[in-house]
Amino acid sequence: MSTASGTTTTDGDTSTKGAYVTSGEEFTRDTAYIEDRITTDGRHGWPVEPGRYRLVAARACPWAHRSIIVRRLLGLEGVISQGITGPTHDRRSWTFDLDEGGRDPVLGYERLQEAYLARFPDYPKGITVPAVVEESSGKVVTNDFPQITLDLSTQWREHHRPGAPDLYPEALREEMDAVMRHVYTEINNGVYRCGFAGSQESYEKAYDRLFAALDVVSERLGTRRYLMGDTITEADVRLYTTLVRFDPVYHGHFKCNRQKLTEMPVLWAYARDLFQTPGFGDTTDFAHIKAHYYVVHEDINPTGVVPKGPDLAGWLTPHGREEMGGSPFGAGTAPGPVAAGEEVPADHTPLG
Known part of the structure; x- marks a missing residue:
C-alpha cells in the first residue's frame, strides 16, 4: 500500500524498505489520512x-517539505516545534536517526510509528510525514498534509510573525484551489505515476x-x-517541492526524462527565483532528497547507489x-535567519 511519504507495507514483500511498484499496474496513491484538524475553535x-x-x-519528502517551508515563511518556529527524521526509512517507519541517541529530543521516540500507535494501537496504514504530534501525550494528531499547511495559514494567523505573507488569500481561493488541484494531480503525483508505473503502457x-501539465504551468508562468x-x-510552495527534486531524482530515477528542469527555461527560472x-x-x-529516493526504493534502484550529481551551482x-x-x-x-538547530547542513546545499 503506497502512501504519501513513500512508506509502504506490501503483503508478501520481503525487502527491508517495502515495495513500490506493482507489476502490470499503474500507480494509485492512497489518500486516506487522519483528518483531524487543529483549529482556533478546537x-x-x-x-x-x-x-x-x-x-x-x-x-x-516533498509532501513534508511543504510544511517545513510554510512554517518558516509564517514565522511559527517559536509556536510549533519541529522534529526532523532521517532521509531513509524501513518498511515500518521513519526514524529519528539524526538526533543524539537516535531519539527525538522532545517526544523521546526512536520511530514516528510510536506516535501513531500511541493513539491508534492497531494503526493499519503506512507511517507518513508530515505528522503533527501532541507533545504532552506523544499522540499523532494528523498526517493530512494538504490540510496541515492550509491550517497553518488560516487557523494559526494570530501567531504569525509580523510581515508574514498571506499564503492562502481569501479573494483568490476558488482559482487557487483549482490551480493547486492541477499541480497535485498532474505534477506532484504525476512524477510518482511515472516512477512507480508497473507497465510500459501505464508509464x-x-x-x-x-509533461502536458508542466507545459501548462510553464505557459501560465510565462506571463x-x-x-x-x-x-x-501556497500554490508556489506545492509546485516548488516537485521542481526542486526534478533533476536530482525524477528525471533519472522516475524516468521523467523528456527534458531536465534546466532545459525548461520558464520553469527553471521560476524554480531558481523561489x-x-x-x-x-x-x-x-x-x-537527504537523493538518499531517500535512491536508497529506499529498492525495487527501482536495487544497488542503492546514490548519484553524485547533478551540479547544484546553477541554483x-x-x-x-x-x-x-x-x-x-x-x-x-x-523571514529572518533559519532558527538555530534547524539549518540544512552546509554541504547539502549550494547555499552553504
Missing part, C-alpha cells in the same frame, strides 16, 4: 495552542500526462512571476524573474 478536540504541538517532517500514459500573480502563495527566496532554498536538503545563478514585477512577500517581509 472543534476536532485540538485547539490552536502555542507550545502544544510538534511538526515531524523529513526534508527528503507512457503517465509520462505524457506529466506572471508566481502562480497566482505578483506574490508567493530557491533564492528565504524559506525555500534554505530548507532544501539535496543530500544560485541570476533568474531574471524580477523583471516581471511583483515581489515574493508583497507588502510583507522575508
Whole structure:
C-alpha cells in the first residue's frame, strides 16, 4: 500500500524498505489520512495552542517539505516545534536517526510509528510525514498534509510573525484551489505515476500526462512571476517541492526524462527565483532528497547507489524573474535567519 511519504507495507514483500511498484499496474496513491484538524475553535478536540504541538517532517519528502517551508515563511518556529527524521526509512517507519541517541529530543521516540500507535494501537496504514504530534501525550494528531499547511495559514494567523505573507488569500481561493488541484494531480503525483508505473503502457500514459501539465504551468508562468500573480502563495510552495527534486531524482530515477528542469527555461527560472527566496532554498536538503529516493526504493534502484550529481551551482545563478514585477512577500517581509538547530547542513546545499 503506497502512501504519501513513500512508506509502504506490501503483503508478501520481503525487502527491508517495502515495495513500490506493482507489476502490470499503474500507480494509485492512497489518500486516506487522519483528518483531524487543529483549529482556533478546537472543534476536532485540538485547539490552536502555542507550545502544544510538534511538526515531524523529513526534508527528503516533498509532501513534508511543504510544511517545513510554510512554517518558516509564517514565522511559527517559536509556536510549533519541529522534529526532523532521517532521509531513509524501513518498511515500518521513519526514524529519528539524526538526533543524539537516535531519539527525538522532545517526544523521546526512536520511530514516528510510536506516535501513531500511541493513539491508534492497531494503526493499519503506512507511517507518513508530515505528522503533527501532541507533545504532552506523544499522540499523532494528523498526517493530512494538504490540510496541515492550509491550517497553518488560516487557523494559526494570530501567531504569525509580523510581515508574514498571506499564503492562502481569501479573494483568490476558488482559482487557487483549482490551480493547486492541477499541480497535485498532474505534477506532484504525476512524477510518482511515472516512477512507480508497473507497465510500459501505464508509464507512457503517465509520462505524457506529466509533461502536458508542466507545459501548462510553464505557459501560465510565462506571463506572471508566481502562480497566482505578483506574490508567493501556497500554490508556489506545492509546485516548488516537485521542481526542486526534478533533476536530482525524477528525471533519472522516475524516468521523467523528456527534458531536465534546466532545459525548461520558464520553469527553471521560476524554480531558481523561489530557491533564492528565504524559506525555500534554505530548507532544501539535496543530500537527504537523493538518499531517500535512491536508497529506499529498492525495487527501482536495487544497488542503492546514490548519484553524485547533478551540479547544484546553477541554483544560485541570476533568474531574471524580477523583471516581471511583483515581489515574493508583497507588502510583507522575508523571514529572518533559519532558527538555530534547524539549518540544512552546509554541504547539502549550494547555499552553504
